[in-house]
Amino acid sequence: MDRKKEIPLSVPNLDPEIADNLRKCVESGWVSTGGPFIAEFERSVADYASVPDAVACQSGTAGLHTALRVLGVGPLDEVIVPTLTFIAAVNPVRYQFAEPVFMDCDGSFCLDPEKLELFCKQACVLEERGRRKVLVNKASGRRVAAVIVVHVFGNLADMERIMEIARRYHLCVLEDATEALGSFYASGRYKGRHAGTIGDMGVFSFNANKIITTGGGGMILAGGKNKKSLGRLEESRYLTTTARDDALRFVHGDAGYNYRMLNIQAAIGVSQIRQIEHFVAVKKRNYDAYAERLCALGVKGVRLLPFRPGTRCNHWFYPFEIDEAVFGRSRDDLMEALIQAGIQCRPVWRLCHLQKPYSKARRFHITKAPHFEKNILNLPCSTNLTIQEIDVICAEIRKQQVTI
Ligand SMILES: *Cc1c(COP(=O)(O)O)cnc(C)c1O
Numbered sequence: 001m002d003r004k005k006e007i008p009l010s011v012p013n014l015d016p017e018i019a020d021n022l023r024k025c026v027e028s029g030w031v032s033t034g035g036p037f038i039a040e041f042e043r044s045v046a047d048y049a050s051v052p053d054a055v056a057c058q059s060g061t062a063g064l065h066t067a068l069r070v071l072g073v074g075p076l077d078e079v080i081v082p083t084l085t086f087i088a089a090v091n092p093v094r095y096q097f098a099e100p101v102f103m104d105c106d107g108s109f110c111l112d113p114e115k116l117e118l119f120c121k122q123a124c125v126l127e128e129r130g131r132r133k134v135l136v137n138k139a140s141g142r143r144v145a146a147v148i149v150v151h152v153f154g155n156l157a158d159m160e161r162i163m164e165i166a167r168r169y170h171l172c173v174l175e176d177a178t179e180a181l182g183s184f185y186a187s188g189r190y191k192g193r194h195a196g197t198i199g200d201m202g203v204f205s206f207n208a209n210k211i212i213t214t215g216g217g218g219m220i221l222a223g224g225k226n227k228k229s230l231g232r233l234e235e236s237r238y239l240t241t242t243a244r245d246d247a248l249r250f251v252h253g254d255a256g257y258n259y260r261m262l263n264i265q266a267a268i269g270v271s272q273i274r275q276i277e278h279f280v281a282v283k284k285r286n287y288d289a290y291a292e293r294l295c296a297l298g299v300k301g302v303r304l305l306p307f308r309p310g311t312r313c314n315h316w317f318y319p320f321e322i323d324e325a326v327f328g329r330s331r332d333d334l335m336e337a338l339i340q341a342g343i344q345c346r347p348v349w350r351l352c353h354l355q356k357p358y359s360k361a362r363r364f365h366i367t368k369a370p371h372f373e374k375n376i377l378n379l380p381c382s383t384n385l386t387i388q389e390i391d392v393i394c395a396e397i398r399k400q401q402v403t404i
Contacts, residue, residue, distance in 0.1 A: 035263030060205025301327030328402025
């Protein structure tokens with residue numbers, strides 16, 4: 001049988017310059033956690049996100065873990081986390097021997113500020129502990145130390161409301177901006193502020209399926225330009241490099257991690273970050289092309305969901321909502337048919353509060369996320385996806401629609 005070429009969901013777009021950079025690493029011997037590309041990559045990403053500094057690490061997960069520790073989350077604490085996310089946003093809570101409290105999303109897939117506020121107000125109480133106020137979960141008696149906000153698919157969460165609530169209830173805010181490099185507010189209170197630079201700390205990921213890649217890697221950010229933020233970044237840099245006080249004599253001041261980014265990863269990154277605005281433009285062009293073609297073909301019951309108004313989003317992943325009653329087939333049926341036709345696609349993640357390690361964890365009024373888990377389909381969105389391929393995909397979707 002004549003098997004057509006598969007259209008992948010999300011693959012890297014690597015420039016030939018990368019090979020030259022990697023050759024430089026090999027020829028100079030700088031292949032590990034030292035070398036000139038690391039600092040250059042940190043500077044490029046910090047400049048791009050308009051922040052004074054950033055700390056490169058091994059992965060987004062390592063970055064989130066480090067940030068939680070720097071923010072002081074520890075044993076007996078609770079951390080509010082979304083259930084609709086990749087599980088790596090939640091696992092670092094357990095690495096710190098803290099416990100997650102799962103929260104619902106709103107229509108943007110991101111953490112629902114209304115439920116966040118309701119939880120703080122109804123389920124918790126603000127207590128004076130020494131000179132500090134801490135939020136305590138009435139049911140467990142534990143401190144609720146922080147909230148992790150994920151900018152799902154590159155769509156910015158409602159940071160204006162989330163930050164206001166977090167400040168009022170004395171919660172630290174960690175932004176999981178692993179999917180959102182390139183997304184920023186275009187208006188409002190946070191105009192010009194990039195994903196990952198609004199909360200107390202933030203993290204990008206450069207895994208191979210993200211908008212830019214270093215093979216694997218991450219970047220730790222710390223909100224503002226004040227001394228506290230810069231101190232948090234210094235501490236992150238220290239902890240990710242085994243908390244080394246004296247490199248010659250192997251003197252370490254803390255139980256740190258081997259989380260530092262490699263020079264060979266950064267060598268890929270310095271080339272990739274130069275392309276970010278081009279990648280964002282292609283993602284937007286392809287997103288619009290899907291919407292136009294589905295409309296032109298008269299497809300009903302497949303809706304490409306919008307990104308938040310007032311933001312410039314990176315359109316990293318494209319969420320299609322399948323309305324089974326209108327389309328005539330379920331999301332799973334359509335997914336199977338597309339995979340059969342060589343079109344890679346996937347549902348959203350299994351909700352985290354339903355996953356084995358978290359099946360007994362606390363949760364708060366989760367009603368919206370299950371609808372998205374059931375009905376969302378992600379279609380190919382690589383930056384090397386062509387308009388011709390989008391035509392093929394949309395025609396296949398049209399073919400699958402049941403018309404009465
Ligand atoms: C990719 C991703 C991560 C983890 O990043 P890695 O670099 O793969 O460790 C965490 N959270 C979310 C939401 C992600 O999409």
